Amino acid sequence: MAAIKMTRAAQGARAREVLDRLMRAYPDACCSLDFQNPLQLLVATILAAQCTDERVNRTTPALFKRYKTAGDYANAQDEELQEAIRSCGFYRQKAKTIKAACQTIVDKFGGKVPGSMEELLQLNGVGRKTANVLLGECFGTPGIIVDTHCKRVSARLGFTRNGDPAKIEQDLMRIFPQERWTDLSHCLVFHGRAICHARAPRCSQCCLRDLCPFPDTREGKKLAR
Numbered sequence: 596m597a598a599i600k601m602t603r604a605a606q607g608a609r610a611r612e613v614l615d616r617l618m619r620a621y622p623d624a625c626c627s628l629d630f631q632n633p634l635q636l637l638v639a640t641i642l643a644a645q646c647t648d649e650r651v652n653r654t655t656p657a658l659f660k661r662y663k664t665a666g667d668y669a670n671a672q673d674e675e676l677q678e679a680i681r682s683c684g685f686y687r688q689k690a691k692t693i694k695a696a697c698q699t700i701v702d703k704f705g706g707k708v709p710g711s712m713e714e715l716l717q718l719n720g721v722g723r724k725t726a727n728v729l730l731g732e733c734f735g736t737p738g739i740i741v742d743t744h745c746k747r748v749s750a751r752l753g754f755t756r757n758g759d760p761a762k763i764e765q766d767l768m769r770i771f772p773q774e775r776w777t778d779l780s781h782c783l784v785f786h787g788r789a790i791c792h793a794r795a796p797r798c799s800q801c802c803l804r805d806l807c808p809f810p811d812t813r814e815g816k817k818l819a820r
């Protein structure tokens with residue numbers, strides 16, 4: 596059950612309005628990681644853990660030039676791969692994760708990044724968030740990407756009371772139509788970065804202010820904790 600009490604129809608209409616407004620506010624909302632194929636996106640998403648997308652995008656051009664296939668990563672010298680991704684932080688663990696994921700891609704999936712949730716979850720370092728990024732961006736399967744922005748903004752808007760990413764994903768899947776899940780994910784990230792900041796949301800400048808319980812109601816404040 597979603598957080599705000601209203602009929603399913605009213606909730607659906609409100610959700611549509613929220614997403615329509617966000618899409619007008621962020622017409623270019625998209626994945627901010629640079630990539631040209633599923634393998635590059637997989638590697639970029641692993642590097643993006645606890646790192647900014649901008650830094651990842653500054654790191655990956657040289658990396659992608661050097662390592663082109665899953666086999667290249669699986670067979671990479673540890674120190675060389677670590678050095679190539681050092682600027683993204685946690686480089687030893689990330690190198691290990693990339694190598695292990697790519698070894699599985701070679702061993703189980705013929706060297707190609709698989710295109711289903713079930714298969715993607717078999718890769719080291721891939722949880723539902725990364726799998727949904729890949730499915731939405733590379734395989735035409737809409738998915739809800741529950742990152743820190745999605746968690747915060749969807750709670751403040753009253754779309755979920757849950758803190759667990761898998762449950763938030765389920766809540767949003769119930770409220771929004773499937774064909775809009777990827778757009779929703781991008782819009783929540785863009786809105787979280789631009790307006791609905793963690794510490795000081797810019798509610799007076801928000802296109803959703805009249806639809807959001809956060810600024811003016813106790814429920815909103817309770818939800819956003």
Ligand code: SF4
Nearest residue numbers: 791796798801807809
């Ligand atoms: S009104 Fe404030 S809390 Fe609600 S979505 Fe906008 S910025 Fe976030």
